[in-house]
Amino acid sequence: MRRAVCPGSFDPVTNGHLDIIGRASRLFDEVIVGVLVNQSKQGLFTVEERIDMLREVTGSYENVRVESFRGLLVDFCRAQHASVLIKGLRAVSDFDYELQMAQMNIGLAGVETLFMPTNPLYSFLSSSLVKDVAKWGGDISAHVPDVVRDELVARLRR
Numbered sequence: 001m002r003r004a005v006c007p008g009s010f011d012p013v014t015n016g017h018l019d020i021i022g023r024a025s026r027l028f029d030e031v032i033v034g035v036l037v038n039q040s041k042q043g044l045f046t047v048e049e050r051i052d053m054l055r056e057v058t059g060s061y062e063n064v065r066v067e068s069f070r071g072l073l074v075d076f077c078r079a080q081h082a083s084v085l086i087k088g089l090r091a092v093s094d095f096d097y098e099l100q101m102a103q104m105n106i107g108l109a110g111v112e113t114l115f116m117p118t119n120p121l122y123s124f125l126s127s128s129l130v131k132d133v134a135k136w137g138g139d140i141s142a143h144v145p146d147v148v149r150d151e152l153v154a155r156l157r158r
């Protein structure tokens with residue numbers, strides 16, 4: 001059983017994330033989307049809200065499941081019996097940091113990292129940019145699933 005972990009904060013999930021998750025689901029027997037619990041960073045959505053949105057938008061992939069994790073990513077991979085990490089790369093600027101993490105993770109626990117180029121349609125996307133645009137009333141319909149757009153607009157109205 002070939003399992004892969006797709007880690008992130010997903011605050012919230014974007015179409016760029018979903019594109020990578022969908023493509024990964026066709027490469028592996030199982031894909032575990034790992035939502036990082038980061039105590040030192042207060043997100044817009046709670047971890048539970050992010051998990052709920054991810055489960056809704058990945059519901060059509062029967063080999064994708066969503067879990068949260070804290071601490072070392074390689075410990076989460078071990079616990080999930082996953083030998084591969086999947087990272088979406090948007091631009092060369094992503095590569096420096098991701099290469100450093102990949103080298104650390106293989107050294108720590110022999111966990112390999114598979115870099116997948118994002119679909120050019122989404123290469124400019126990030127959760128932060130989407131939140132900023134939505135905060136100022138911009139239309140983000142092309143960048144996130146409808147359920148995420150609706151949740152984001154409602155949350156920013158609070």
Ligand SMILES: Cc1cn(CCC(=O)O)c2ccccc12
Nearest residue numbers: 007008009010011016017020088
């Ligand atoms: C492009 C990209 C960035 N990340 C991290 C996102 C985050 O940390 O919220 C991803 C996670 C899954 C699939 C693609 C991506």
